Amino acid sequence: MASILAQKPKKTKLKELKTLGQQLLSSRAHINNLPLLLTFISPSSPPQHVLESLLSLQSFFTTVLPDLPPSSSLTKRRRLDDSTKEDPEFIYRTWLRSKFDEFITLLIQVLLSPDTEEALRELVLDSFMEFVKLGNGGRFYSAIYHKLLRGIVHSGIPVEFLSELLASNYFKYIDIRYFTFISMEKLVKALDIKDIPDEKTVGEDGESGSQSRESVELSIHKLHYIISHIPPPEGIDEKFEYEMWSGSGLSSKEEHDQKELSKLQKAEDKDRKTEKRNTDVLSPATIAKKMKLKFTKAWISFLRLPMPVNIYKEVLATLHQTVIPYLSNPIILCDFLTRSYDIGGVISVMALSSLFILVTQHGLEYPNFYEKLYALLSPSIFMAKHKAKFFQLLDSCLKSPLLPAYLAAAFAKKLSRLSVSVPPSGALVIIALIHNLLRRHPSINCLVHKEDGDGTPKDNSKDEDTVTKADDSGSCTEISHKRSGIDHFNNEESNPIKSNAMRSSLWEIDTLRHHYCPPVSRFVLSLENDLTVRSKTTEMDVKDFSSGSYATIFGDEIRRRVKQVPLAFYKTTPTSLFSESEFYGWTFKYEESNENDTRNKQSNANACEENDVCAKRQQIKCS
DSSP: OHHHHHHHHHHHHHHHHHHHHHHHHHOGGGTTHHHHHHTTOSTTSOHHHHHHHHHHHHHHHHHHGGGSOSOHHHHHHHHHHOOSOOOHHHHHHHHHHHHHHHHHHHHHHHHHOTTSOHHHHHHHHHHHHHHHHHTBTTBOOHHHHHHHHHHHHHOSSOOHHHHHHHHHHTTTSHHHHHHHHHHHHHHHHHSOOTTSOOSSOOOTTSOHHHHHHHHHHHHHHHHHHHHHSSOOOOOOOTTOOOOOSSSSOSBHHHHHHHTTTSHHHHTSOHHHHHHHHHSOBOOHHHHHHHHHHHHHHHHHHHHTSOOOHHHHHHHHHHHHHHTGGGOSOGGGGHHHHHHHHHHOTHHHHHHHHHHHHHHHHSOOOOTTHHHHHHHTOSGGGGGSTTHHHHHHHHHHHTOOTTSOHHHHHHHHHHHHHHTTTSOHHHHHHHHHHHHHHHHHOGGGGGGSSOSSSOOSHHHHHHHHHHHHHHHHHTOOSSGGGTSTTOOOOOTTOSSGGGGOGGGSOOHHHHHGGGOSSHHHHHHGGGGGSOTTOGGGOOOOOTHHHHTOOHHHHHHHHHTOOOSSOOOSSOSSOOSSSSOTTTSTTOOOSOOHHHHHHHHHHHHHHHHHHHHHHHHHHHHHHHO
């Protein structure tokens, strides 16, 4: 009984809300029910009450909204300008407009509250977007939509569910995407980064600086989520029909509103303005150009923010696929990408994809490109997450036949030196890269086999002179340059010109013939062919080896068919534990003389025992 009595007030309250809504919709005499219904639009109210009040208020404002003044600021200006007394009807509509603004603010609070249920949040968002659709005289209401996005970005709590709802349900409409790009640009500019305290300067409470930094980073996370989930602009197609959320779509009135700030547009005649406003929807080609422009401005503004490291890596990982192909002028990313490329480490590896596109497709001149690329070659790159893409880009960057010989030789020698310290999967990639380098650049084939460190006769004559001088003077300082086994390559040098790669050889590749991993020792035999004959050889696809690991090598080996397999027994009985060639000067065989002596001793002892036994038997018989 107690539970039933406790539920009765709730039921009566819900009935009262329905009655208040019906009265509000039936007659203007019950307009005072409007503030009462607004009090139930709150995160603390029960979901049933919020939903009932929302339905009544949505039905009321949908019919009244076209007759309301545009905004409270404009009405204040009109009040100051008008000398006559205002009409009571105008005062009533102004009051309704203020209540509608309050209603929109309450809806945003419900959407952003962590206490709101997901089902209710979805219904509130649908109602909010209906006002965005019809609230501006049948056109897209960008003001309240910007207010929603600003609330999402600046809220102190994660609101992934709300962002996912926007991305999945509404970003397919071209006008919503258009105004989302405009709002993203405004929100990025409004994000006051300069006022963020540094880590060294902490406020009096000791926590204000860290809290402000965390709030800004959270806002940047939300901005990145929204802008990265907006579909990119489509290509220009006259026959393509865009799907609009608002009935009138992107009309030329919106175009006029965007250009209204310019002085030339302000000076135009009113008749020409009205003609523009009365025209129909813009052509698909014009919409595509406008979308591309807004897309570019939004992304360029976002990339200027001090992004956290995780966001920075996510942006670089997808920039060459989701952003660069759709920018109006991709070359404007050169400053951002060159700064990222100069950082070093994983950031440089991830920036290489986008920078390579700008260099090869958009004519970007970057003088230190190969020097920075050479500096990225280190053992850690073979453990990086994006190593497969890096090796493919490295192969593409070294594909041009116009590369100087010293540069191709420096990369080949650097990779050769890395082959002795990387895992077997890395050694396979290095062999494929060196194979392609030797085939593309015949001038560096002298690195395959070189008798001494200096490869030219002129250098040899100089060495001979220094040796004779050293013999005459009795000093041995210059003889070391002629001595065999000296590698002139400087592995620590970051500049490929100063690395002395042309004076060295690829002796590290020769050591891979005795590698402990069978696939590496087999694969290195491909470099024994004459790669200068291009008609008889083909380039290797680095993509087949760039994503290798211990697991892939093991899988390939167990699937490989072999004619001879290791046996668990010996075909011939071994005579020693180790072979004499492994331990020079040692022997592990028993000497035959020692074996014969022991055998003779054992036979003599046995014979003596037999004689003793026979003598005892004869004594017994005689007795």
